[in-house]
Amino acid sequence: METVPTVKKRLRPFQAKWQQFWSEPWFAIATIILAAAILIFIVAPVFAVLLKSFGIGTGQLTFDYYKEFFQASYYWEALKNSLLSAIITTVVVLFLSINIALYVTRTKNALSKSFKGIALLPLVAPPFIFSLSLMILFGRSGIVTDYVSDLFGGQFSIYGFWGVVVAQIIGYFPIGYMLIESTMRNSNADLEYAALDLGSNQWKTLGTVTLPLAKSGIIKAGLLVFVMALADFSNPLIIGGGEQFLASEAYLLVVGQHNLELAAVLGVFLILPSLIVFIFQTYFLKDSNVGTISGETGSQNVPLSKSVKAFVVTISSMFIAFILLMFIMVVLGAFVKIIGINNTFTLEHFNNETGWDSLSMSLYVSFISAILAAAIGILQGFLFARKPIPGKKLFEFLTLFGLAVPGTVMGIGYVLIFNGPPFFLTGTVMILVLNMTFRKIGVGMEAAISKMHQIDTSMEEASSDLGAGPYKTFWKVLVPLMVPPFVAGFIYAFMTAMVSISSVVFLISPDTNLVAIYILNLAEQAKVGLASAMSFIMIVIVLACLGLLKFVEKRTGIRI
Missing domain, CATH: 1.10.3720.10 (MetI-like)
Structure with missing residues (x-):
């Protein structure tokens, strides 16, 4: 048992710090x-959601709302759709970000500079803006939909799960791109030159040197995009076509049914991945990119070989053109009476x-x-x-x-x-x-x-x-x-x-x-x-x- 002097001795650093604070x-x-x-x-708001999910505030602690969630296939479908759309969105965004980042960081021309600027354009609009553009192009009476129907017959519509995924890919792409582009721009070019000098072709160098050096940035980008896509609220409401997603269902439970308890349960399933990702990024990935830390060598990034450049330019050009098309549709829709039907300026x-x-x-x-x-x-x-x-x-x-x-x-x-x-x-x-x-x-x-x-x-x-x-x-x-x-x-x-x-x-x-x-x-x-x-x-x-x-x-x- 500690004596009183020992306890006082232990408290002295805390007392000194407290006195210094005041x-x-x-x-x-x-x-x-x-x-x-x-x-x-x-x-407090986060804890309020957690407590509400257990019925605290209604007079008793209960797991009934979690039971209702797990017993209802409707909410399981929402969880499955949210997770699946987040995974697909993350994989596609990482693939696109790596390709465009490679082209922008290893090519110095007007096209690569324009690609860098256009890649950031989705930042200036809410993600659901792209659902609006997709509706104009591929909705039930969309410009492309009508053309395809006239040409091939049948009916095509963007509404549903895949419409949400496409809108998420465009909306959350800049988040992944900025992190990966920054990492690749600051990576150690000398290691890539060394690999090429030892006889490695550039495809192999990308897989064994370039991407491993950018691993930290790629992981951070993937985690952020996954969490943002998982918590996407607006795109499922606009273009989901009745498909269930966690965030939009939570909103409908609050606004439509005033069922705050069950909405809180859905909220808990949104909090947990965000908390895990946030802790992982804060304590395990912070400043962990060796390539970035050791990258100040004075060497310029390795130019792309013909085959690699052809591949990344093709992928980059297609996606950048698609981003531009999304914005053009919004602009045209603002200045014509009914886009695709009555294109009179107004x-x-x-x-x-x-x-x-x-x-x-x-x-x-x-x-x-x-x-x-x-x-x-x-x-x-x-x-x-x-x-x-x-x-x-x-x-x-x-x-x-x-x-x-x-x-x-x-x-x-x-x-x-x-x-x-x-x-x-x-x-x-x-x-x-x-x-x-x-x-x-x-x-x-x-x-x-x-x-x-x-x-x-x-x-x-x-x-x-x-x-x-x-x-x-x-x-x-x-x-x-x-x-x-x-x-x-x-x-x-x-x-x-x-x-x-x-x-x-x-x-x-x-x-x-x-x-x-x-x-x-x-x-x-x-x-x-x-x-x-x-x-x-x-x-x-x-x-x-x-x-x-x-x-x-x-x-x-x-x-x-």
């Missing part, structure tokens, strides 16, 4: 407020008061959310990088986990927590702002931490030696230096808030409708012209944000 009380208070906000707006689709109202609401909510997300992220980054905070790693983990939680789960969680006392916020602008803010603060925090590591502590020490206290040093020295990560975090948060849908769809009211959800409703009703017009406006806005973000990244070196 040595600057305003920063300590700010840390506590931030920690409480993370628990309320990120952690601007009447833009004369939509409800659409403009929802757009203005989205701009307002996204702007406020982006300001808050960037500001809170910067403050968090400063505190985590410079201050002795107890449980720092845990709160950093929880902040970043907000990025990983599927939007459907977060939306259900917010309904459970903020739809009654003491926080009755459902249907207000405030809950939309809070939801978007705390789902994005991890980006600003990471950018701020990265920037703080670049700022020498001698600057703060010099300010202190000149008589400035810690708070004045923060405002006068550090805040001006943190403007670049703030701007980058703001633009990213604004851009992603404009196209977000899966969480806020649970929280809107007739007075707080957002443009992405309005477009989703139009697409579900097959109002292609109106949906295309509002999509076109949103794409232009988000494309401008993406261009501005790339400019900020280029000028500051801060990557989001």
Whole structure:
């Protein structure tokens, strides 16, 4: 049994750290407020969903809702479709990303540069935009559908499981591509040259050297795409043709049947893969790419051989052309009366008061959310990088986990927590702002931490030696230096808030409708012209944000 002096000795380091934490009380208070906000707006909604799935809140603990899930073939079908579509989407996205990344990183011409830009275009639109384009081309009365029917007879339609998969491939492709392209661009070219010098052909070198060096980036890309496709909410609603998927079924359970308990069960099956992937990426794959770490050799990437180049150019050209076609369909649909039927030029689709109202609401909510997300992220980054905070790693983990939680789960969680006392916020602008803010603060925090590591502590020490206290040093020295990560975090948060849908769809009211959800409703009703017009406006806005973000990244070196 430990003696009292021994216990006191063990407590001394903790007491010293706690005293150091409170040595600057305003920063300590700010840390506590931030920690409480993370628990309320990120952690609590997830736990609320978990608890609701066991019936807690109805008066007793029960497994009946899990039994209902496992006994109903309907929900098993939703789970199977979600998993299968996520696996197929991931495999195809990785294949396409590797091919296009190889061409872009190993070829320097105007075509490869244009491919790089076009490959990122799906970032500027919600994933369901591509379901809209697929409807225009391959729907029951689509342009291609009518042509094929006239030519060969019969009836073809994109609606169903494969329509969802195609839309997911296009929508989530940039996520996989960016990670793989970055990894391949920074890989160690000397190892590939060595393999070729030893007599290996380029096909064999790709399999034994190039792809193994990019393994970490490929795995990260695959995990992210899998989780995003698994949690896809909007594409099954628009183009699923009645097929069951987990996220869309959870939404229908909440909105159509008000069965929050069973919706929570479906949410649990969405949380678990996201949590596993997030922990794996955070603790096992972080900075583990040997090729990237050792890649600063000064050697240029190995040029592609004729056979390899012919293959990757063919694959890349076909997919890039398909991406362009998707965007062209949206643009044409916005400026003609009924695309494929009456192609007369018109601007009447833009004369939509409800659409403009929802757009203005989205701009307002996204702007406020982006300001808050960037500001809170910067403050968090400063505190985590410079201050002795107890449980720092845990709160950093929880902040970043907000990025990983599927939007459907977060939306259900917010309904459970903020739809009654003491926080009755459902249907207000405030809950939309809070939801978007705390789902994005991890980006600003990471950018701020990265920037703080670049700022020498001698600057703060010099300010202190000149008589400035810690708070004045923060405002006068550090805040001006943190403007670049703030701007980058703001633009990213604004851009992603404009196209977000899966969480806020649970929280809107007739007075707080957002443009992405309005477009989703139009697409579900097959109002292609109106949906295309509002999509076109949103794409232009988000494309401008993406261009501005790339400019900020280029000028500051801060990557989001």
